Amino acid sequence: MAKLQSSYFVCFAFSIVVNLLLVLKLYVGGEWELSWSRGAAEEAEHVAAVSCSGHGRAYLDGLILDGKEPLCECNSCYGAPDCSQFLTACAANADSGDPLFLEPFWMQHAAKSAVVVAGWHRMSYTFADQSRISAELERHIRKLHAIVGNAVTQGRYIVFGAGSTQLLNAALHALSSNNLSSSSPASVVVSVPYYRLYQEQAEFVRSVDYKFEGDAAVLQNISDANTNVIEFVTSPNNPDGKLKKAIFQGSNAKAIYDRVYYWPHFTAIPAPADDDIMIFSISKLTGHAGSRFGWAVVKDESVYKRMSESIQISSLGVSRDAQLRALKLLNVVLETGGKEIFEFGYNKVKSRWEKLSNTLALSNRFSLQKIAPQYCTYFKKTRKPSPGYVWLKCEREEDKDCYAVLQNEANIYGRRGSLFGAEDRHVRLTLLRSQDDFDILLHRLNQLVLKENEPQKLFVNEI
Amino acid sequence: MAKLQSSYFVCFAFSIVVNLLLVLKLYVGGEWELSWSRGAAEEAEHVAAVSCSGHGRAYLDGLILDGKEPLCECNSCYGAPDCSQFLTACAANADSGDPLFLEPFWMQHAAKSAVVVAGWHRMSYTFADQSRISAELERHIRKLHAIVGNAVTQGRYIVFGAGSTQLLNAALHALSSNNLSSSSPASVVVSVPYYRLYQEQAEFVRSVDYKFEGDAAVLQNISDANTNVIEFVTSPNNPDGKLKKAIFQGSNAKAIYDRVYYWPHFTAIPAPADDDIMIFSISKLTGHAGSRFGWAVVKDESVYKRMSESIQISSLGVSRDAQLRALKLLNVVLETGGKEIFEFGYNKVKSRWEKLSNTLALSNRFSLQKIAPQYCTYFKKTRKPSPGYVWLKCEREEDKDCYAVLQNEANIYGRRGSLFGAEDRHVRLTLLRSQDDFDILLHRLNQLVLKENEPQKLFVNEI
Numbered sequence: 001m002a003k004l005q006s007s008y009f010v011c012f013a014f015s016i017v018v019n020l021l022l023v024l025k026l027y028v029g030g031e032w033e034l035s036w037s038r039g040a041a042e043e044a045e046h047v048a049a050v051s052c053s054g055h056g057r058a059y060l061d062g063l064i065l066d067g068k069e070p071l072c073e074c075n076s077c078y079g080a081p082d083c084s085q086f087l088t089a090c091a092a093n094a095d096s097g098d099p100l101f102l103e104p105f106w107m108q109h110a111a112k113s114a115v116v117v118a119g120w121h122r123m124s125y126t127f128a129d130q131s132r133i134s135a136e137l138e139r140h141i142r143k144l145h146a147i148v149g150n151a152v153t154q155g156r157y158i159v160f161g162a163g164s165t166q167l168l169n170a171a172l173h174a175l176s177s178n179n180l181s182s183s184s185p186a187s188v189v190v191s192v193p194y195y196r197l198y199q200e201q202a203e204f205v206r207s208v209d210y211k212f213e214g215d216a217a218v219l220q221n222i223s224d225a226n227t228n229v230i231e232f233v234t235s236p237n238n239p240d241g242k243l244k245k246a247i248f249q250g251s252n253a254k255a256i257y258d259r260v261y262y263w264p265h266f267t268a269i270p271a272p273a274d275d276d277i278m279i280f281s282i283s284k285l286t287g288h289a290g291s292r293f294g295w296a297v298v299k300d301e302s303v304y305k306r307m308s309e310s311i312q313i314s315s316l317g318v319s320r321d322a323q324l325r326a327l328k329l330l331n332v333v334l335e336t337g338g339k340e341i342f343e344f345g346y347n348k349v350k351s352r353w354e355k356l357s358n359t360l361a362l363s364n365r366f367s368l369q370k371i372a373p374q375y376c377t378y379f380k381k382t383r384k385p386s387p388g389y390v391w392l393k394c395e396r397e398e399d400k401d402c403y404a405v406l407q408n409e410a411n412i413y414g415r416r417g418s419l420f421g422a423e424d425r426h427v428r429l430t431l432l433r434s435q436d437d438f439d440i441l442l443h444r445l446n447q448l449v450l451k452e453n454e455p456q457k458l459f460v461n462e463i
Numbered sequence: 464m465a466k467l468q469s470s471y472f473v474c475f476a477f478s479i480v481v482n483l484l485l486v487l488k489l490y491v492g493g494e495w496e497l498s499w500s501r502g503a504a505e506e507a508e509h510v511a512a513v514s515c516s517g518h519g520r521a522y523l524d525g526l527i528l529d530g531k532e533p534l535c536e537c538n539s540c541y542g543a544p545d546c547s548q549f550l551t552a553c554a555a556n557a558d559s560g561d562p563l564f565l566e567p568f569w570m571q572h573a574a575k576s577a578v579v580v581a582g583w584h585r586m587s588y589t590f591a592d593q594s595r596i597s598a599e600l601e602r603h604i605r606k607l608h609a610i611v612g613n614a615v616t617q618g619r620y621i622v623f624g625a626g627s628t629q630l631l632n633a634a635l636h637a638l639s640s641n642n643l644s645s646s647s648p649a650s651v652v653v654s655v656p657y658y659r660l661y662q663e664q665a666e667f668v669r670s671v672d673y674k675f676e677g678d679a680a681v682l683q684n685i686s687d688a689n690t691n692v693i694e695f696v697t698s699p700n701n702p703d704g705k706l707k708k709a710i711f712q713g714s715n716a717k718a719i720y721d722r723v724y725y726w727p728h729f730t731a732i733p734a735p736a737d738d739d740i741m742i743f744s745i746s747k748l749t750g751h752a753g754s755r756f757g758w759a760v761v762k763d764e765s766v767y768k769r770m771s772e773s774i775q776i777s778s779l780g781v782s783r784d785a786q787l788r789a790l791k792l793l794n795v796v797l798e799t800g801g802k803e804i805f806e807f808g809y810n811k812v813k814s815r816w817e818k819l820s821n822t823l824a825l826s827n828r829f830s831l832q833k834i835a836p837q838y839c840t841y842f843k844k845t846r847k848p849s850p851g852y853v854w855l856k857c858e859r860e861e862d863k864d865c866y867a868v869l870q871n872e873a874n875i876y877g878r879r880g881s882l883f884g885a886e887d888r889h890v891r892l893t894l895l896r897s898q899d900d901f902d903i904l905l906h907r908l909n910q911l912v913l914k915e916n917e918p919q920k921l922f923v924n925e926i
Contacts, residue, residue, distance in 0.1 A: 034497070034508060035574075036508065037579070039575075040504075040578055041497050041500040041501065041504045043579070044500050044580075045498065045500050045579075048499075048581055057583070059584060060580075060584065060787060061597050061600065061783075063599060073590075074591075106581075106583040107582070107583050109582055110581065110582055110583075111499040113581070113583075114499055114502070114503035114579060114582060115580045116503045116504050116508075116523075116577060116580075117507075117577065117579075117580060118511055118523075118573065118577055119572055119573055119576025119791075119792070120520070120569040120570050120573075120576075121523065122524070122753040122754075123565070123750050124561050124752060124753055126561070128537075134524050136524050136526060136527075137524065161778075162777075162778035163779055165776075165778050166778045173667075201776055201777075204776045206670050206671050206672055207669050208669050208670070283588075289588045289779075290588060290782070291784050292779060292780070292781070292782040309667075313663055313664055313667045314625075314628065314629060314632060315626060315629045315778070316625075317755065318755070319753070319785040320524075320754060320755075321753075321754050321785045321787075321788050322782040322784045324523060325580060328582075332582075
């Protein structure tokens with residue numbers, strides 16, 4: 001009887017302890033009892049948990065099946081409701097610089113990079129200081145440049161924009177409207193090969209203040225000394241990854257440095273850039289192209305003011321939602337002094353470049369740009385090349401349209417050389433897209449190079 | 464002994480039941496056990512719980528004290544760390560149309576309007592359909608117009624932009640670049656009083672395709688029949704709330720209808736608008752000015768294409784973060800067929816208008832615009848006026864600068880009439896800001912009107 005009683009007692013005591021532990025877990029234990037944010041959090045986790053076989057993902061704002069199940073959005077060349085089916089005949093997409101190579105990084109850092117936006121978050125047109133710029137985000141940006149050592153920001157002004165896109169236009173406007181003394185429009189120049197958007201923007205706006213004139217090297221020989229010149233310099237360059245400097249110098253020449261690829265993912269950082277106008281964006285830093293957030297670092301106060309005015313008049317500043325997101329992302333980047341994301345990015349792009357280089361090394365038909373290893377002040381070591389793009393050249397005399405060669409013979413879509421002001425003997429292939437896109441590209445290129453070598457082998461054998 | 468044993472048993476059974484209930488609550492019970500989103504949710508609720516005495520709020524991206532406590536950002540005229548201190552000498556801000564009158568609505572609907580953004584949410588430049596526009600959000604917008612009955616969207620195209628601001632510019636570009644056959648720039652006109660941004664944008668860009676010419680009524684008499692005219696029509700009008708129509712008609716005249724105030728908050732909806740280009744935004748619909756999200760409803764396919772191209776070239780589309788937020792907000796709006804938010808908004812603005820009207824009714828020195836009650840097809844009843852702004856007039860001959868009168872005699876900052884192309888005898892006072900701002904404005908106006916009447920009273924007594 002006493003034994004039964006004592007075992008009762010043990011069970012009872014155990015049950016009480018379990019009770020206490022559960023209560024602790026539920027109501028104390030450092031965990032905040034969630035109220036208004038719980039539904040949204042559950043919804044987000046529910047969507048994130050949808051399995052898309054590793055070849056796609058579901059989004060909160062994606063299409064919903066039966067008003068309940070979010071649908072998978074598959075990577076190119078994958079289909080079926082769960083993205084499990086490989087579409088063998090589909091083209092390898094090596095066109096745009098969609099920076100999805102960084103997506104796995106953010107999936108690995110899910111907890112730190114999530115943001116909960118309350119319904120009443122930042123409804124106003126302005127921040128508390130009456131600006132349209134988050135002071136906290138600006139502080140993060142300055143800190144990041146200091147840590148990476150890729151740009152001087154002390155004593156410089158910072159302007160936010162909807163990606164580098166809006167800032168390039170604002171900078172062009174600021175520099176050209178400055179020179180009202182000159183009656184002729186400023187000449188906008190670039191050096192070949194160049195990113196096409198500069199030309200598209202300059203021609204689209206049809207301003208009286210500037211005119212797109214094309215290749216700087218050509219214009220340098222024919223322009224008179226009084227012409228105002230505004231030069232777009234992309235450094236590292238898109239498409240070929242080279243670190244570049246402005247061709248035009250002197251008092252009538254001004255440069256807009258597009259520095260969006262000047263991060264340790266893509267290039268060695270030999271020294272902090274200190275150009276008059278430098279443009280950066282999160283698209284190529286964190287991979288969030290869709291957020292449309294970038295910034296310019298500007299030396300001259302009057303240029304800064306005109307750029308700010310331009311952003312103001314065209315969109316009343318940058319979405320506060322995009323600014324909040326950028327803040328959270330940069331916070332994660334800064335936590336390890338950039339180490340985690342830059343090593344992830346560098347290793348990923350470098351490995352892709354190496355694989356593609358190795359494949360093309362077997363070819364006489366195709367070549368790619370040469371990039372030498374260089375000492376990087378951020379990694380504190382000599383690093384190997386990891387450019388965002390391969391600038392491919394078709395070497396055979398008859399392969400004048402290299403884009404068509406890749407398309408017809410290998411089902412690969414790159415971006416044709418003429419879109420960069422160069423010959424169509426060149427094609428740009430991106431290394432920045434998803435792993436699936438890269439794998440298919442590599443596979444198709446391998447096959448193409450194998451095909452090239454097969455007849456030669458036969459020929460050798462025949463001799 | 465048996466009694467003791469039985470009471471042991473009862474306690475044990477009770478403890479087991481409690482255990483089961485706790486386990487149910489913790490792990491089953493329909494509640495998702497949160498993982499990666501929990502930290503962000505806790506952080507957001509922690510910030511939201513900061514007390515700012517009802518006169519301010521803390522934000523996730525606000526300044527942080529000691530790396531821990533988020534700081535309150537106080538409404539104008541409130542200070543101290545918890546915003547509890549009323550700053551008696553401060554000016555009443557009745558200037559911008561910052562739509563914070565809707566903030567309490569979203570605080571009341573916290574659970575439904577919260578969004579959790581995963582670190583990898585929509586990193587790409589494009590959606591799955593290769594567009595830069597959320598199909599789900601477009602569907603919500605069309606549904607909303609159908610329910611409210613304020614715009615025809617069937618068979619119409621929809622373009623997204625960074626608020627109405629970016630879309631106004633895109634529309635101007637689309638209409639002016641259309642007419643390349645004409646050698647002279649299109650004349651951009653408005654009717655007085657008008658929203659100044661149209662002029663600022665048109666003059667800022669310095670395009671060869673258009674020129675700002677001012678008041679339509681003046682130009683109508685002097686323009687030749689071959690001039691292409693692009694007219695901005697704000698309906699309801701900013702500043703006076705009137706429903707307006709384009710003055711210019713005919714084959715050379717095109718109109719851009721700014722319909723951002725055409726919602727039941729601000730006006731009766733007599734019929735669905737069916738203009739060629741209609742521009743809307745969430746700023747004045749949900750109150751989220753900071754998100755920078757708007758849309759245009761466009762009849763003509765080629766205009767739609769040029770507007771889309773313009774948005775594309777200036778910013779590569781609208782931030783996906785802003786689009787996600789807008790989707791979530793419209794979802795809440797649609798849940799009750801708009802009933803909750805429009806009744807909230809209408810009642811709020813109507814009550815402010817009534818209070819201000821009643822005060823000014825006692826004055827001979829100031830008058831305001833007349834707005835008649837009108838039948839609203841949305842509310843299915845005749846509704847009272849609730850314009851977003853008071854268009855105040857100083858009636859005394861000597862009060863030519865009405866802005867200065869309010870500033871010097873009542874410490875009220877409005878927006879001067881000349882900024883709307885009108886006389887400075889007019890001032891616009893906003894009814895859209897926070898309750899604190901409105902209360903101070905009303906108090907100051909009351910005092911001003913009392914002061915006006917006091918000498919009269921004395922005079923009467925003296926007689």
